[in-house]
Amino acid sequence: MVSKVTTVAFQGIEAVPVDVQVHVGPGMVAFNVVGLPDKAVGESRERVRAALSASGLALPAKRVTVNLAPADLPKEGSHYDLPIALGVMAAIGAIPAEFLHGYAVLGELGLDGTLAPVAGVLPAAMGASALGKGLICPAASGSEAAWADRDMDILAPRSLIQLANHFKGTQVLSRPVAKLHGNAGPLPDLAEVKGQETARRALEIAAAGGHNLLMTGPPGSGKSMLASRLPSILPPLTPRELLEVSMIASLAGELAEGKLTDRRPFRAPHHSASMAALVGGGLKARPGEVSLA
Template sequence: MVSKVTTVAFQGIEAVPVDVQVHVGPGMVAFNVVGLPDKAVAESRERVRAALSASGLALPAKRVTVNLAPADLPKEGSHYDLPIALGVMAAIGAIPAEFLTDFVVLGELGLDGTLAPVTGVLPAAMGANALGKGLICPQSSGGEAAWADADMTILAPGSLIQLANHFKGTQVLSRPVARLHGNAGNLPDLAEVKGQESARRALEIAAAGGHNLLMTGPPGSGKSMLASRLPSILPPLTPRELLEVSMIASLAGELGEGKLTDRRPFRAPHHSASMAALVGGGLRAKPGEVSLAHNGVLFLDELPEFSPQVLDSLRQPLESGEAVIARANHRVTYPARIQLVAAMNPCRCGYLGDEALACGRAPKCALDYQGKISGPLY
């Protein structure tokens, strides 16, 4: 028998439908997963086997083949565990297959049958809503899924047994509630700054016009302190911006407890950050700091200490508002409309112009230090 369960693969912030096709038939006893799975997906067969056993179900002594279609699309991540498990349960008759046709499913299984949170639940919920389907996701991720649409059906069980009981009618799963993070009182606020009239005025102008900003001054003059308070005078996120920011944060696994926030993001990577960390990339082409700061502020402290190649990689996102990550087998685009704020010392010692504290190489050290930043970025 063949059963089908719908899940998603992620291309940027877009959720692409994937059919999990499970066939249980005669042949040598085996459990195979095909369709370009990565290591995490290939290992799902062991988690599924253990989770089904812990839930009181044993795999039959038959050949189980799982195909992830389309087969030429790379599949990455652990969120394929739950759709594979439900597909196996439907194929052996443990649950009616027709119950799964109206849902997109994702979730990671523990060996005891519990469901662990996964990344990308909000984009998956948006994709499921576009398909006219509901969503099945882990309980801890249900809060972010509820933001996709107030009318769509969302099931957020804590374990495989709870979901099976819901389909049997012996347990009812309530719809998760969409929640926002409250604005904590300890967030940096520009109202706390006393004095610094010129710097405050520069921040106000930059906030009003969405301008990029470079602050230059000696150590301890308050550059980092002022930059961290810029989001406090930026307007709240619009509903559309809120969803865009939250979808990126969801893919990066940075939505705590499934709660969204209407405060604009503020990202301040260390100057040792690599190009992949800043603009995105890596084996799974994850969003970088420039995308995580989308519709917010990217703050680069000690600007000349960043690698020149890393700084130049920001030129394209700043011009187009997108971070494009090209690989041999796929191409991913993440939104990256940011307000760039940077801070730097006037020279390496930081005290250019102060005869008492400046080093003996001044002013040549200032030219060398500032020369690390390319002209186009200026």
């Protein structure tokens, strides 16, 4: 039998649909994952095996093949654990396969069957909404996903058992609530600056007109001190800007407890930061300081 579960792969901040196809059939006992998986995805078979065992299920003594389609698109990250586990459960009849057709799924599994938060839930939720699907994600990321669409069906279980019970009807999962992060303390205030009239005037003009600002001067002249106070005279993020900024922060794994913030981002990279840290990139491309700002 072949079961299918929808998940996503990330290209920048775009969520690309990926089909997790699971086949359980006769042959030598094995658990194979194909479709250009990276090391984290390849290791998911051990996490899935342990999580199913902890949930009271055992893999059948058959050949299990998982294909991540399209097969020529590289797959990276641990968020494929949950869709693979649900695909296996549907293939062996542990949950009805038709219940999964209306959802995109992502989440990392612990060996005890609990779900750990993953990066990129917000862009994944927006991608699922564009496909007309709901979203299944870990409970710790549910508040983040709720920002994508107020009418979207979102399930945010804490464990694999909790999700299985929801599908069986023995437990009902409520929709997570979108939350804003409680801003910790006031921002550094421009009113605290004594002197520097020309620099303060330049900051006010740049903030009022939305202009770029380049600061030059010797160390200790007050460039960083002034720059850190620029957000205090900027308005809060608009709803559209909030989602745009938060999608990048989500991919970088910087949304604590799935809560968004309406404060404008301020980054202060060290002068010795590498080019990759500033502009992003790497083997698994991540946003750099320029994008996070």
